[in-house]
Amino acid sequence: MPLSRHVDPEELVERLHDAHLTQGGKQIRKLMTTSHLTPYGTRYASEIEVPKYRMPDEGAPADTVYQLLHDELELDGRPNLNLASFVSTYMEPNATQLMAENLSKNLADNDEYPAMMAIHERCISILGQLWGVNKGEKAVGTATTGSSEAIHLGGLAMKRRWQEHRRAKGLDASRPNILMGANAQVALEKFARYFDVEARILPVSKESNYRLDPKLVEKNIDENTIGVFVILGSTYTGHYEPVEEISKILDQYQERTGIDIPIHVDAASGGFVAPFTYAGAGGPKWNFELPRVKSINTSGHKYGLVYAGVGWIIWRDESYLPEYLVFELHYLGGTERSFGLNFSRPGAHVIVQYYNLIHLGFKGYREIMENCLANARLLSNSLEATTWYECVSEIHKPKSGVSGVIAGAKEVLASSEGETSADYVAGLPVVSFRLSDEFQKEFPQIKQESISLLMRARQWIIPNYALPPDENQTEILRVVVRESMSLDLLDRLISDLVSVTQTLMDKEGAEVSSLKHKDAGHAGIQSETKYSQQPISGGVVKRLEDGIHRTVC
Structure with a gap:
């Protein structure tokens, strides 16, 4: 040694x-x-x-x-309290870990990441089956960076098919147009502008539930119409547009004229809601069960429950995706068939999407979406119970009939055991609401924008904005209920909304900058209006946010 x-x-x-x-x-x-x-x-x-x-x-x-x-x-808003956005702000720890482990993978590198590409194919197959692809059809699709890209791809496919059909008959193919409602998300208008298609934007109304009006569709289609964008879940009010009704109108038009006009369903949010809820799309068909529906898109990063960065588009059969638009790339030793607006894109989101589909399964997604709708109904009923607000969205209204504004908390029905979304008007878990007409007459100086600003001071992000053109004299506040909106958090949201509203009433619509924050539950001064005739306990006026909404739970 x-x-x-x-x-x-x-x-x-x-x-x-x-x-x-x-x-x-x-x-x-x-x-x-x-x-x-x-x-x-x-x-x-x-x-x-x-x-x-x-x-x-x-x-x-x-x-x-x-x-x-x-x-x-840290100066940013808190994502979980951002009630303006449909985009998912929560993923399970295992999903987050999977994403972190695969952040460096590029979905464009097919040959280098064969396991990831196999997962991509599985997602396409699962979504195709979920949306009703018929036996014998060869569905084809791709992941995208979101629904905006997916909508552009769907529109391009419709435009190219229309051009090929027109040119084959020796007809002019220089003036394509496409139909959509004025409630359409900006991505649909972007497609028309970027790819030289006339956008025929049809007005919406209260009678049409602020969505595409089927009555106007037939009046605005012609031989140059490449297709109709139909939205499964309007971003304004959450209403589903009547896909089947519009499909029947186009069927009848084809019988008379021989002109075949396809439908692309923009299911950015509804594509992961309608298939799982008991309410579905309200009874009528909306997906590939309708032969006229050629393509559907959705956002995996919305109710697909993945962080921002993934969308999906599927064509019911490969024949509806023109070969001219598909590129065959020989890259890094492999051969790839590609249809997209960009090349490199993250692959981790696709992996997490598959994780969610397998981990949650059909029943898991159903439970989450039903919970979202139940909480959205509770919020809607609580707001209308104050008589200060009325809801423009309708997912809280019984399916058998649409009732008016509920007069008080005692008239609101509590959720009974076994109740599901099938008992109510179908739609997204979105609550769009406005100050009631009676309230505005009593307090004309109180603006909805002030409510939005004061809620922001309490860290809630609730946008206040106008309805689509022709109805833009009406402003709405909108809350998107996502998976992470627990009953406890919803309880505080309702308390804060009521507290903020009553503060404005007490201050008689004073400038927002002069108002001081009051904690929920703080006893206020009784107003002399009928809206503030509240119960008195021990000589102290009880404010509504102390618990009025609890009577509708």
Whole structure:
């Protein structure tokens, strides 16, 4: 066994430093001290600000840059309290881990990631079956970066099919048009503008539930119509557009004229809601069960329950995707058939989509969507129970008949055991509401925008905006109920909405900037209006947010 001598480390280090080792005239070793002890202990702490619009000459420690960006981003709204967005803000830990493990994978690299591509194919197959692809049809589809890209692809396929049909008959193919309602999301209008298609945007009305009016469809189609965009879930009010009714109108038009006009269903949100809920799309068919529906898109990052970055489009059969639009790419040793507006795209989202489909299964998705609709109904009934608000959305109204505004909390029916969405008007779990006519007459100085701003001060993001053109004199507040809206969180949301409204009443519509935040449950001063004739307990007026909504639970 060899012998070892004791070494004095301090003496050794001192000797090495004293040696002044050099290389090329430059000292190799010199005594160094730690540049900073904490992420805040650098020059960015108080001496200079972080560079914003020019790259700095010298970098900064990683932990410092991380902490600075982390702190600045805390000024953003809280995603879970962002009730303006349909986009998913929650994923299960296992799904999040899968996404993190696969963030570096590019969906465009087919040959390098064969397992991921197999998962992509499985998702297409599952969605095709979910949306009613018939036996014998060869459905084809692709993941996209979202519904916007998917809508553009669906529109391009309809335009190319129309052009090929017209040219084969020697007819003019230079003036294509497409129909959509004025409630259409901007992506549909973008398709028309970007790809030189006349957008025939049909007005909506209260009678048509602020969605595409079937009566106007037949009046606006002609031989140059490449298709009709029908929306399964309007972003304004959550109403489903009547796909089957529009399909029948187009069937009758074809019988008279011989002109075959297809339907593309924009199911950005409804594609992951209608198939799972007991209400479905309200009874009528909406998917590939209708022969006239040639393509459907959806957003995996909405009610598909994946973080932002994935959409889907499926054609009922490969014959409806013109070969001219499909590119065959020879790339990195493999061959890929591609139809998309961009090349590289994240693959992790596709993997997580498959995880959700397999992990949750049909019953799991049904439970989540039914819960979302139940909470949306509770919010709707609670708002109308105050008599201050009326809902423009209708998912809380019994299917047998649409009732008027509920006069008071005692008239609101509690959810009975076994009740499902099938008992109510079908739609997305969206609550669109406005100040009631009676309230506006009593308090004309109170604006809905003030409610939105005061809710933002309490960290809730609830947009206030006008309905589509021709109905834009009416403004609505809108809440999108997502998976992460628990009953407990909903309870606080209702309390805060009532508290904010009553604060405005107490202040007689004072400037928002002059109002101070009051905690929910704080006893306020009784107003002299009929809206504030509230119960008195122990000589103290009880505010409505203390529990009026609990009577409708």
